[in-house]
Amino acid sequence: MNSPNPRTIVIIVSLSSFAFLLGVITGYLSRPVHKDSSETLLDKLNRDGDRRLFEQFKEYVDTEYIDKVIRELTRRPGLAGTPQQKQNAEYIRDLWHQQGLKAEIVQYKVLLSYPKGNHTNKVSLYDASGSELFTSKPHEKPLVDEETPEEVVQPFNAYSPNGFVKGDLVYVNYGRAEDFERLNEAGINVSGKIAIARYGKIFRGNKVKFAEDNGAIGIILYSDPADYNTPGDERYFPGGMWLPGSGVQRGNVVVVKGDQSTQGYPSTNYSYRPDEEExxxxxPSIPCHPIGYDDAYFLLSSLVFGEVWQDWQGRLNFTYHITGLVDNRTVLMDIQNENVYxxxxxxxxxxxxTIEADRAVIFGCHRDAWVYGAVDPISGTSILMETARIFAKSYSSGWRPRRSIVICSWDAEEYGLVGSYEWVEDNMKWLQNEAVTYVNFDSAISGNFTFSSRTVPLLHDAVYKATMALPSPYNSSLTLYQDWRSKSDSRSELPEPKIQPIGAGSDHTPFIALAGIPSTYSKYTGYIIDGKVISTDTYPLYHTRYEQYELVKMIDPGYTLAKTITLFHCELIRELVDARILPLNVRTYAAVIALNIRRLEKLRADFTENNVEYNELLASIERLKTAASIFHQKIVNLDHSNPLQVRMINDKLQSVERAFIVPEGLPLRPMYRHLLQSPSGLNYYGGTGFPGLEDLLELPNSNPQKWPQIRxxxxxxxxSMYSLATVLEKD
Incomplete structure (x- = not known):
């Protein structure tokens, strides 16, 4: 009898070992998790989320608790870096402890900006002899009783450099790139002058940068009645929601976010910090200062040269002019700020x-404010707190989430998303390995007209599905989705409500633009006043002293909208946490990419002329579309009872956004690392299809590096397109 050859022995041993291992695994998976439960671990692995939990959420939601949180957090100003903010952090931590949540305070030491000492920042107008004709008011007028009015910080723009500059004035409309371009085409020189721009349309920091790039020596920002009031309606706060003439919008002016002293790394006790000069x-290199429109009246009405174009006319009661102060008057900016740790x-x-503890759904909202911040951020914080309370109560009632939930209350968002940036940088490796999504709550009740959402394409379907699950707050016969769709400005051929690109401007930014974690940010916007829809760029009292508790009660008197947006977030997060297959749609992402590339078709000849491999980019997008469709079909055909296959699919879905993260960042803005979901270079608040490419296309053709960098x-x-397609194609 022939003895078996060594290869046969190896095969027999291997098969025996495999059979034994399979038996062990099967026995383990089949064992009861608890002695008193018949549900096995395999049963749990194969269990879908229970949609009946949403009915429980409806019973749990408590608008009195929402009101309690808003009242408490708007009693005193919540400026970052002040003792009050520490007390607010302890208040939130203690509430979470009472609800049975594990909570901790995470501290960072960061560089913040404040008006210097007892100095009053101001803008003044002088006649030809040097006599002062006007000086901006040092504070907004208190209009309701305030518990600690001395804690209200004077109007200023954080991180504005110090400056004592004097010169002629030039009105630059909204201070956008196209506004400065129009001035240049008209032969009006901004260089050596002080610019004055109205708030709105784009991020204030972009206004400062464009003014600086065009040679201005300083810039004044103000809120024009055309953008922050409505004609014929004089119900100014506290009699209504409109902005009084003394109201001033504060805000930071930096385009690089996070702690300014530890860019790219967390602000820990071991972190290197450059010197002040670096x-x-x-x-910015020029001073910037905000004023109210009562003060802006004196400056703008003194301009006499060049009547403005019709679309530049504001709603102060005179004809606006562009430059040339009457009678040789001059404007002085006296700005003294200090940056302190x-x-x-x-x-x-x-x-x-309980099943995938190493996968986390994160949701958060900041709680710091320039003054009281009733809308931004406390309306969002109150809904975050109610959502957290509902999940804590569900847990104590026996619900066990499939994936982990992380709940975050951020500090110092108003200074450039500092708290969230530092935490993301501090936890980058863990987040990129385990984070599934980030859901942002900021300014949740910004208006009372319609639901709106800024969301990455991967999450479009999840947002739509959550809005289909609950009724409209205005018409119980409609779903929130149907009400949203009826009010959407989406093109008529698209069946879904319009979702905006994610952009930046809040705490989702480090998650998506730095770490590649799918993010969403939804809220109520627009106004219905006396049955009429009022369109405003933002809510009129934004970042002013008058953004107080009373404002939220005007917008949402019975907290009907607050209840709706709470339930929306509960259902969205429940699905993200409990769904066996992550509700992330790659086909939608590929379709949006294909739509965005078509918008660049007008540049095809320029690409060809400059040897850009544009056709290969188009081919890679087509391959990605095909791969996404095939991958979607894999999900449809998936054996959902096989937890290993489910996990493999989810891991691929979780890797999609990471495929577009490049360590070197965008060509002109390395602090943003996502090739597709970074903010626009022209407007930090907005999103764009291909932000890095569009940055480069804005460079003048005279720049010798423009086309090499584009190539x-x-x-x-x-x-990146081919790489993601390969990931989706592989078994």
Whole structure:
């Protein structure tokens, strides 16, 4: 008898070992998790989320608790870096502890900006002899009783450099790139002058940068009645929601976010920090200061040269002019700010998952404000707190989430998303490995007209599905989705309500633009006043002293909208946490990419002329579309009873956004690393299809590096499309 050859022996041993291992695994998976439960671990692995939990959420939601949180957090100003912010952090931590949540305060020491000492920042107007004709008011007029009015910080723009500058004035409309371009085409020179721009349309920091790029020596920002009031309606706060003439919008002016002293790394006790001179290079080089429209009246009415174009006319009661102060008057800006290191406090709570504890759905909202911040951010914080309370109560009632939940209260968002940036940088490796999504709550009740959403394409379907699950707050016969759709400005051929690109401007930014974590940010916007829909760029009292508790009660008197947006977030997060297959749609992402590339078709001849591999980019997008469709079909045909296959699919879905993260960042803005979901270079608040490519296309053709950089960046874009397609194609 022939003895078996060694290869046969190896095969027999291997098969025996495999059979034994399979038996062990099967036995383990089949064992009861608890002695008193018949549900096995395999049963749990194969269990879908229970949609009946949403009915429980409806019973749990408590608008009195929402009101309690808003009242408490708007009693005193919530400026970052002040003792009050530490107390607010402890208040939130203690509430979460009472509800059974594990919560901790995470502290960072960061560089913040304040008006210097007892100095009053101001803008003044002088006649030809040097006599002062006007000086801006140092504070907004208190209009309701305030518990600690001395804590209200004077109007200022954070991180504005100091300056004592004097010169002629030039009106630059909204201070956008196209506004300065129009002035240049008209032969009006901004260089050596002080610019004055109205708030709105784009991020204030972009206004400052464009003024600086055009040679201005300073810039004044104000809120024009055309953008922050409505004609014929004089119901100014506290009699209504409109902005009084003394109201001033505060805000930061930096385009690089996070702690300014530790860019790219967390602000820990071991972090290297450059010296003050090096850090100052990140800030604008010209002073910036905000004023109210009562003060702006004196400046703008003194201009006499060049009647403005019709679309530049504001609603102060005179004809606006562009430049040339009457009688040789001059404007003086006297700005003295200081940058100081202060502690900030994030509060982080967690509910551990029972099946996929190593996968986390994160939601958060900042709680700091320039003054009282009733809308921004406390309306969002109150809904965050109610959502957290509902999940904590569900947990105590026996619900166990499939994935982990992380709940975050951020500090110092108003200074450039500082708290969230530092935490993301501090936890980058863990987040990129385990984070599924981030849901942002900021300014949740910004208006009372319609639901709106800024969301990455992967999450479009999840947002739509959640809005289909609950009724409209205005018409119970309609779903929230149907009400949203009826009010959407979406093109008529699209059946879904319009979702805006994610953009930036709130705490979702480091998650998506730095770490590649799918993010969404939904809220109520627009106004219905006396049955009429009022369109405003933002809510009129934004970042002013008058954004107080009373404002939220005007917008949402019975907290009907607050209840709706709470339930929306509960259902969205429940689906993200409990769905066996992550509700992320790659086909939607590929379709949006294809739509965005078509908008660049007008540049095809320029690409060809400059040897850009544009056709290869188009081919890579087509391959991605095909791969996404095939991958979607894999999900449809998936054996859902096989937890290993489910996990493999989810891991691929979780890797989609990471495929577009490049360590070197965008060509002109390396602090933003997502090739597709970084903010626009022309407007930090807005999103765009291909932000890095569009940055480069804005460069003048005289720049010798323009087309070489475009060729390189198109290569990187093409590679990312092919790489993601390969991930989706592989078994």
């Amino acid at each position: 850090i100052s290079k990140q800030f 202060r502690p900030i406090y994030n509060v982080i709570a967690k509910i551990s998952g 390189k960046h198109v290569t990187i874009l093409t590679h």
